[in-house]
Amino acid sequence: MDLRHLDTEPSREEREAVDAVIGEGETLATVPLREARRLRAHLLPALHALQDRVGRITEGGLGYVCRRLHVPPAEAWGVVTFYALFNVDEERPTTVAHVCDDVACRLAGAERICGELAGTLGPEGKAVKGRGWMRSPCLGLCDQAPAALLVVPGAPPTEVLWGGVDAPSVAEAVRSGTAPERGGVQPLQPREALHLLRRVGQVDPTDIDAWRRSGGGAGLRRALELGPAEVIALVGRSGLVGRGGAAFPTARKWEAVARQPARPHHLVCNADESEPGTFKDRVLMEQDPYTVVEGVAIAAFAVGSELARIYVRDEYPLARQRLQHAIDTLRQRGWLGDDVLGRGVKLDVELVRGAGAYICGEETALLNSMEGLRGEPRQKPPFPSDSGLFGQPTAINNVETLANVPLILTEGPEAWAARGVPGSAGTRLFCLAGHVRRPGVVEVGMGTTLREVIALGGGTPSGRPVRAVLLGGAAGGFVTADQLDVPLTFEDTRRIGATMGSGVVLVLDDSADIADLLRRITAFFRDESCGQCVPCRVGTVRMEEWVARRSSGGSADPALLDDLGAVLRDASICGLGQTAASAVQSAVRLGLLGGGR
Amino acid sequence: MIELEIDGQKVTVPEGTTLMEAAATLGISTPTLCWAPNLDPATACRVCVVEVEGSRVLVPACGRKAEAGMVVRTNSDRVRTSRKMVLELLGSSVDLSAAEQVKPWMASLGADPSRMGPAAPPSAAGERDAARAGHHHATDGATAATVCQPIKVDNELYVRDYGKCILCYKCVDACGEQAQASFAIAVAGRGFDARISTELDKPLTDSACVYCGNCIGVCPTGALQPVTEHELRQEGAWEPERQTQTDTICPYCGVGCTLTLHVQDDRIVKVTSPHDASVTGGHLCIKGRFGTRFVAPRGS
Ligand SMILES: Cc1cc2nc3c(=O)[nH]c(=O)nc-3n(C[C@H](O)[C@H](O)[C@H](O)COP(=O)(O)O)c2cc1C
Ligand code: SF4
Ligand code: SF4
Ligand code: SF4
Ligand code: FES
Numbered sequence A: 001m002d003l004r005h006l007d008t009e010p011s012r013e014e015r016e017a018v019d020a021v022i023g024e025g026e027t028l029a030t031v032p033l034r035e036a037r038r039l040r041a042h043l044l045p046a047l048h049a050l051q052d053r054v055g056r057i058t059e060g061g062l063g064y065v066c067r068r069l070h071v072p073p074a075e076a077w078g079v080v081t082f083y084a085l086f087n088v089d090e091e092r093p094t095t096v097a098h099v100c101d102d103v104a105c106r107l108a109g110a111e112r113i114c115g116e117l118a119g120t121l122g123p124e125g126k127a128v129k130g131r132g133w134m135r136s137p138c139l140g141l142c143d144q145a146p147a148a149l150l151v152v153p154g155a156p157p158t159e160v161l162w163g164g165v166d167a168p169s170v171a172e173a174v175r176s177g178t179a180p181e182r183g184g185v186q187p188l189q190p191r192e193a194l195h196l197l198r199r200v201g202q203v204d205p206t207d208i209d210a211w212r213r214s215g216g217g218a219g220l221r222r223a224l225e226l227g228p229a230e231v232i233a234l235v236g237r238s239g240l241v242g243r244g245g246a247a248f249p250t251a252r253k254w255e256a257v258a259r260q261p262a263r264p265h266h267l268v269c270n271a272d273e274s275e276p277g278t279f280k281d282r283v284l285m286e287q288d289p290y291t292v293v294e295g296v297a298i299a300a301f302a303v304g305s306e307l308a309r310i311y312v313r314d315e316y317p318l319a320r321q322r323l324q325h326a327i328d329t330l331r332q333r334g335w336l337g338d339d340v341l342g343r344g345v346k347l348d349v350e351l352v353r354g355a356g357a358y359i360c361g362e363e364t365a366l367l368n369s370m371e372g373l374r375g376e377p378r379q380k381p382p383f384p385s386d387s388g389l390f391g392q393p394t395a396i397n398n399v400e401t402l403a404n405v406p407l408i409l410t411e412g413p414e415a416w417a418a419r420g421v422p423g424s425a426g427t428r429l430f431c432l433a434g435h436v437r438r439p440g441v442v443e444v445g446m447g448t449t450l451r452e453v454i455a456l457g458g459g460t461p462s463g464r465p466v467r468a469v470l471l472g473g474a475a476g477g478f479v480t481a482d483q484l485d486v487p488l489t490f491e492d493t494r495r496i497g498a499t500m501g502s503g504v505v506l507v508l509d510d511s512a513d514i515a516d517l518l519r520r521i522t523a524f525f526r527d528e529s530c531g532q533c534v535p536c537r538v539g540t541v542r543m544e545e546w547v548a549r550r551s552s553g554g555s556a557d558p559a560l561l562d563d564l565g566a567v568l569r570d571a572s573i574c575g576l577g578q579t580a581a582s583a584v585q586s587a588v589r590l591g592l593l594g595g596g597r
Numbered sequence B: 001m002i003e004l005e006i007d008g009q010k011v012t013v014p015e016g017t018t019l020m021e022a023a024a025t026l027g028i029s030t031p032t033l034c035w036a037p038n039l040d041p042a043t044a045c046r047v048c049v050v051e052v053e054g055s056r057v058l059v060p061a062c063g064r065k066a067e068a069g070m071v072v073r074t075n076s077d078r079v080r081t082s083r084k085m086v087l088e089l090l091g092s093s094v095d096l097s098a099a100e101q102v103k104p105w106m107a108s109l110g111a112d113p114s115r116m117g118p119a120a121p122p123s124a125a126g127e128r129d130a131a132r133a134g135h136h137h138a139t140d141g142a143t144a145a146t147v148c149q150p151i152k153v154d155n156e157l158y159v160r161d162y163g164k165c166i167l168c169y170k171c172v173d174a175c176g177e178q179a180q181a182s183f184a185i186a187v188a189g190r191g192f193d194a195r196i197s198t199e200l201d202k203p204l205t206d207s208a209c210v211y212c213g214n215c216i217g218v219c220p221t222g223a224l225q226p227v228t229e230h231e232l233r234q235e236g237a238w239e240p241e242r243q244t245q246t247d248t249i250c251p252y253c254g255v256g257c258t259l260t261l262h263v264q265d266d267r268i269v270k271v272t273s274p275h276d277a278s279v280t281g282g283h284l285c286i287k288g289r290f291g292t293r294f295v296a297p298r299g300s
Helices: A012-022 A033-040 A043-054 A058-068 A071-078 A105-108 A111-119 A167-176 A208-213 A218-226 A228-238 A249-256 A281-287 A289-303 A315-333 A365-370 A401-410 A413-417 A450-455 A490-495 A514-528 A532-553 A558-571 A575-579 A583-590 B020-023 B077-093 B104-110 B170-175 B214-218 B227-234 B286-291
Strands: A095-100 A129-135 A147-152 A160-165 A266-271 A308-313 A349-351 A393-399 A427-434 A441-447 A466-471 A477-480 A504-510 B002-006 B009-013 B051-052 B070-074 B158-160 B186-188 B196-197 B222-225 B244-249 B258-264 B268-272
Touching: A012 A043, A012 A058, A012 A281, A012 B222, A033 B104, A043 A071, A058 A071, A058 A315, A058 B222, A071 A228, A095 A111, A095 A167, A095 B077, A105 A413, A105 A504, A105 A514, A105 A558, A111 A167, A129 A167, A147 A167, A160 A315, A167 A532, A218 A228, A218 A289, A218 A401, A228 A249, A228 A289, A228 A401, A228 A413, A228 A466, A249 A393, A266 A365, A266 A401, A266 B009, A281 A289, A281 A315, A281 A401, A281 A427, A289 A315, A289 A393, A289 B009, A289 B186, A308 A315, A308 A365, A308 A532, A308 A558, A308 B051, A315 A349, A365 A393, A393 A401, A401 A413, A413 A466, A427 A450, A441 B186, A450 A466, A466 A514, A466 A532, A477 A583, A504 B286, A514 A532, A514 A583, A532 A575, A532 A583, A532 B077, A558 A583, A575 B244, B002 B020, B020 B051, B020 B070, B051 B077, B051 B214, B077 B104, B214 B286, B222 B227, B268 B286
Parallel strands: A095 A129, A266 A308, A266 A393, A308 A349, A427 A504, B002 B070
Antiparallel strands: A095 A147, A147 A160, A427 A441, A466 A477, A466 A504, B002 B009, B051 B070, B158 B222, B186 B196, B244 B258, B258 B268
């Protein structure tokens, strides 16, 4: 490709930051297309380097990255402006607190905090001497709501996700450039009840020896003994299905990749966790990172991939740090590398950073993002098992899905499955938050009722009755107080028109302003739509307008909502659009907006 | 060969045939906006969706390949509702006045964009280009947001009227890998704020654009127009029904591209190339597309 480039120069620190991740080097005049595609995968890391160092992607920095990586400047601009955490805007603060104003944090007073910050730090998104604050969609810290993410550029940059914030503490963090580290977590349940969460609060997540003493690594060792085909067979017998929302049988996905003649195969762990109200994967990655990496390694071994990748949302700095530490120490000890445990197997794991886009959790958008493209979903077919990352056969799995795999191999598939019920095997993590006394991640056998799960949170803080639960996240729907005895299985939730989705259980007492939540949810989908297809790009805007009219007592045509729901569900390219109307439609159906249907 | 059923009729087509092509062999026409005969399907606009038995959602007929045993419906209630909604969503957010092909579809599906509410005022110049991903101003729902905005006029050959842009990706594909390889434009931003843009929204004259006009050639809505056409339209003097179209060979170089000259009142008002022309595939260069002034009468 012969490209016309920007002729602007980077500053010395911008050049250093970029060179540190892609190496120093000369810019070649042209490169073959294949090479260009390989270079392109470095685009996001290079942009992160700029953003980390100076808090902005300047024209000089962008021009340099484009020349080094042979990316057309217009395309790079398309990528930069796709991701919410890349800043191209002179007015936007570089030292910034991203303040969550999403569903759980709203219930904990986020709007009040934003109002106060506008007074103390100035208007949202406007820098005052480079500093300021911005609103953010769900930061995945709903158990410690309200939450904020502090980002300060530098070498190295400061990134802290912390909870229990109020306006003065956010303002202080922005002024000082520091925020308190979070303490450890204690599970809500007794040790005997925990399997996937058994190490949380018990085993130091940064100590490989402690992890080994607690039985860590036995799953990978067993996998290497069994061989890929037997691992897939065992996982198949367990009945494990994906925990990322779509509930697809994991072994079937692996088998579809393993049998492909094309090489290499890829395994990608989806740690983009951005569904509002979801934080279970964060807890696993922060509190038991070794087991997550172990599960990823086993999956890679099973599908025939030598290099697995974990795509972690950028809003999870601690999770990234802990995973990287786990990967590094596992490699030092020979659990990863060119000759794993001396068995002649090559297996490694690498982290990839997201940049602020919920849609990148959709598996094909995630692949595009890893290739250095805009995070736009691909039309399926082809499915990733046929043509995934760089066009190669690829399996994509959720963090919780993979964290279960070591357990399945060590306990045996039957024992693992028996904690659930037929058709919904094993245990499942739920993200309990909202109006509960003790929010947090809980682990229960599938088939446990929603009422029992909520009870683990110790009731509503106000003592007021539960009115509804947002089950499954913004892409899920509402469940009313009279439906709380629904057993949490795929079938039973489907029967009442609900979904477990990503395991969100956001409890709402009878004081909750459901119209306000719906306004936030519809704004979320409008913000997070990739914009590729008409039903979702425009439909999410019309949904937001519909809810705004309806909640302010204006006229909102029910037939229009039906039609919007239909086109979103039926004609959108991906799951974002397909589920974007479900929360609103369920609220209307259940009469939660008042005024009946 | 593959056998499938479309609207109750059996049809046999070669492997690799799309559902749209298969339907066409039965005389069933499919509306399309983002599809073009000389580009890979972007499957973005979704106006072509059809129902395939066993599929949870509708599928884009323009890009989906026929499979043996498929049972396809192109005119079910679900299909009509989604197509109508796609047109209403576009009609309520984009200026479709120059997209003539849409009008009969709107009429036959009973699409009524006005039920989305009165249009919001247009954006100021540069406003949509400055939108930040993941952030937008809250709406009160009183008006329906649109992409309307001032026309971008930054060069002498063509204008960009993005208030008419349906974001079909065709211009980007034609400018990039699939034809021109100039990569002057791309989709920037996200969601409803997504837009076609040069790097940093620079004027075309500062971009990689070589004015081949291939983006104009594929644009389905008149968002991209040669200056001549744009000016005639502004004057109300653009009259396609009075224009003649004559195919000839470009006089400039030895490649021999087929040109179609659109002539109104003895003046060449636009140059295109047939998408099935073997040499061009519908794509030209700046000379063939714009270099016609030497044929015009002196002084005009
Ligand atoms: C808009 C959208 C966002 C998604 N976000 C995530 C996510 O953050 N994490 C995840 O594991 N799956 C997410 N998914 C589901 C993935 O597409 C995919 O089904 C999943 O990662 C597969 O893993 P599993 O089979 O282990 O569940 C998302 C899907 C959609 C449509
Ligand atoms: S449904 Fe929405 S997010 Fe998915 S491809 Fe279409 S526009 Fe993008
Ligand atoms: S005129 Fe040619 S080079 Fe310029 S933007 Fe259009 S397709 Fe690209
Ligand atoms: S300018 Fe025209 S060709 Fe380009 S995306 Fe918009 S409508 Fe499509
Ligand atoms: S014409 Fe098929 S999706 Fe646009």
